[in-house]
Amino acid sequence: MRSSLIRGAATAAGFALLLAGCTSAAPAPSATSAAPSDQKVSLTVATFNEFGYDDLYAEYMKDHPNVTIVPKKAATSNEARENYFSKLAAGSGLSDIEAIEVDWMPDVMQTADKLMDLSGDDVAGRWLDWKTKAATTTDGKLVAFGTDIGPEAVCYRSDLFKKAGLPTDREEVAKALGTTWEDYFNLGKQFVAKSGGVAWFDSADAIMQGQINQLPNAFSSSDTEEVLIPLGENQPVKDMYTSILKASVDDKLSANLQQWQPDWVNAFQKGKFATMLCPGWMLGVIEGNAKGVEGWDIANTFPGGGGNWGGSYLTVPAQGANQAAARELAAWLTAPEQQIKAFKAKGTFPSQVEALSSPDLLGVKNAFFNDAPTGQILADRAKAVTVVPFKGPQYFAVRQVVSDAINRVDVTKKQSATDSWAQAIKEFEALG
Numbered sequence: 001m002r003s004s005l006i007r008g009a010a011t012a013a014g015f016a017l018l019l020a021g022c023t024s025a026a027p028a029p030s031a032t033s034a035a036p037s038d039q040k041v042s043l044t045v046a047t048f049n050e051f052g053y054d055d056l057y058a059e060y061m062k063d064h065p066n067v068t069i070v071p072k073k074a075a076t077s078n079e080a081r082e083n084y085f086s087k088l089a090a091g092s093g094l095s096d097i098e099a100i101e102v103d104w105m106p107d108v109m110q111t112a113d114k115l116m117d118l119s120g121d122d123v124a125g126r127w128l129d130w131k132t133k134a135a136t137t138t139d140g141k142l143v144a145f146g147t148d149i150g151p152e153a154v155c156y157r158s159d160l161f162k163k164a165g166l167p168t169d170r171e172e173v174a175k176a177l178g179t180t181w182e183d184y185f186n187l188g189k190q191f192v193a194k195s196g197g198v199a200w201f202d203s204a205d206a207i208m209q210g211q212i213n214q215l216p217n218a219f220s221s222s223d224t225e226e227v228l229i230p231l232g233e234n235q236p237v238k239d240m241y242t243s244i245l246k247a248s249v250d251d252k253l254s255a256n257l258q259q260w261q262p263d264w265v266n267a268f269q270k271g272k273f274a275t276m277l278c279p280g281w282m283l284g285v286i287e288g289n290a291k292g293v294e295g296w297d298i299a300n301t302f303p304g305g306g307g308n309w310g311g312s313y314l315t316v317p318a319q320g321a322n323q324a325a326a327r328e329l330a331a332w333l334t335a336p337e338q339q340i341k342a343f344k345a346k347g348t349f350p351s352q353v354e355a356l357s358s359p360d361l362l363g364v365k366n367a368f369f370n371d372a373p374t375g376q377i378l379a380d381r382a383k384a385v386t387v388v389p390f391k392g393p394q395y396f397a398v399r400q401v402v403s404d405a406i407n408r409v410d411v412t413k414k415q416s417a418t419d420s421w422a423q424a425i426k427e428f429e430a431l432g
Contacts, residue, residue: 038066041325046072046095048080050284051147051312052342056333067325076260077101081396088114094317096326100144102311105134106226106393108144115143116316116323123331130388131351135313143315145334148348150279150310151381152210152302154184155286158370159295160274164194170372174301181211181243184303188253191274199255199273204248204410205403206259210277211240212399213307216387219398226392231428237402238421245417248410258411265289277302279309280378283347287368297370300377306384311351340364349378356382394431401427 047053057069072095074080081104087093088111100108108115119142126132127146135144154177158168166187167176176187188200201207212218215236220226231237248254255273257264267273268289278286278298290296314330316323332338339350340361347366355361356379364375405424408415415423 040066040068041322042068042070043097043322043326043329044070044072044095045097045099045329046074046080046083047099048074048077048101050281050288050346050348051099052284052344052346052348053333055345056338056341060329060332067329069329077103084108088317088319092319094319096316096320096322097330098315098317099147100313100315102134102313103391103399104396105144105313106391106395108315109135109137110393112137112141112143114318116318116320116327117141118143118145118316118327118330126334126336126353127351128353131311144313145315145330146351147312147314147334148281148310148339148342149351149382150281150308151349151378151385152213152277152279152307152309153377153381154275154299154301154303155278155282155369156275156297156299157271157273157295158297160195160198160271161191163196164191164198164274166191168297170297170299170370173297174299177299177301177303179301179303179305181303185243185247185251185253188247188275189251192252195274198271200253200275202255202264202267202273202276203257203259204244204254205406206277207244207247208240208402208406209309210302210307211244211304212237212402213309213389214304214387215389217390219395220390220392223390226394228392228394228398231398231401232425241402241406241421242417245406245409249417254410256410256413258407269293277309280343280347280349280374281310283366283369283374284345287347295370296368298366298372298374298377300380302381302384306381306386308382308385308388343375347374349382397431398428401431 053071057071061067061069074083080099081101084094084098084100123145131146131149132142135146136142156173161168161173167173177184178187191200217223218237219229219234221229248256255267257267257272268286286296314334316326316330320326334352336350336352336355336358339352339355340358342348343350343361344364350356350361362375362379364373365371366374401424405420408420409417
């Protein structure tokens with residue numbers, strides 16, 4: 001759930017159009033997808049960050065007394081990725097269900113033969129086309145069930161806005177934030193001039209992620225296969241890097257934090273920043289980190305028009321001993337009803353076609369975010385998405401090179417923007 005992804009398709013006409021054409025033919029049912037017997041079975045489920053599954057596990061076990069679910073939650077996507085690939089290579093040790101984050105889904109598809117074929121009539125047409133396509137092999141095997149997607153909005157501290165003389169009503173804030181990244185940075189300059197030391201945004205690299213998600217081909221020049229663009233010749237990414245670090249270093253808009261690190265987590269309680277980019281899944285993260293803090297709200301806007309950051313999948317490794325039971329649980333967790341429940345719990349916005357048009361979803365309000373109509377806001381933000389970036393097998397590695405380059409300037413302050421970019425080019429070339 002932490003970065004947008006599509007493999008084999010670079011652009012979309014927007015989520016509204018995707019909804020109209022999302023019933024592509026499903027692969028033939030897998031012979032191993034039959035419902036399990038009532039024999040006692042223990043299923044391990046490996047996730048990361050917040051999937052909103054805690055109450056769902058309890059509900060499933062109540063309705064399936066023969067099943068015991070053992071959750072395993074990694075602190076970060078990177079930690080989950082390392083665990084997944086090391087145990088996949090070892091041939092044992094993976095959970096019965098493994099959650100996959102979209103930025104490393106292309107790598108997972110390189111070893112799709114080590115995953116159970118999950119296709120079947122019971123899940124045909126469930127998801128947005130691009131969500132299913134990213135998890136389907138060239139010979140038609142569906143190896144992962146889609147969980148959430150990540151349409152982005154802007155979350156903000158209304159109390160800090162008020163102290164700085166900015167509007168606080170979410171509709172007025174949306175207007176003040178404008179429609180471009182320049183608008184967003186300019187309002188930030190007004191804020192920091194009167195904030196008494198509070199930063200405008202949490203992390204320069206998070207802003208970079210939001211901008212990269214608006215490029216159809218951030219790191220590769222093809223939308224059918226991965227042909228990497230040399231980083232030294234990648235002017236759009238270089239321009240983003242330069243403008244973001246100008247906002248961070250010169251204009252002092254950044255809190256100079258790296259997301260998911262302890263300092264970043266603690267900053268929520270200390271009121272170190274006033275805004276952050278927030279895909280749906282980030283709502284649960286904010287609420288968890290800012291427990292007891294009042295003032296958070298969400299604006300129905302996003303710089304540059306729209307963006308999708310996030311979305312994950314559930315897989316069933318072929319090395320598991322309980323594949324049929326694991327598939328049944330994974331199918332249930334990703335059904336429309338459960339996706340809406342997960343959204344209500346942690347803000348993970350559904351990828352299910354049926355869920356996206358449900359009044360139960362559109363009517364959701366979030367008490368922590370000042371009773372904001374988050375269901376409707378995120379549905380609107382989903383419709384604003386016009387680009388779903390192409391990501392090939394090396395996307396994750398190249399994105400890490402750029403992330404490290406920004407953090408060396410914004411967080412550790414070990415290098416200048418020029419020197420750090422030069423190092424990034426060398427690291428890119430070393431990827432081969």
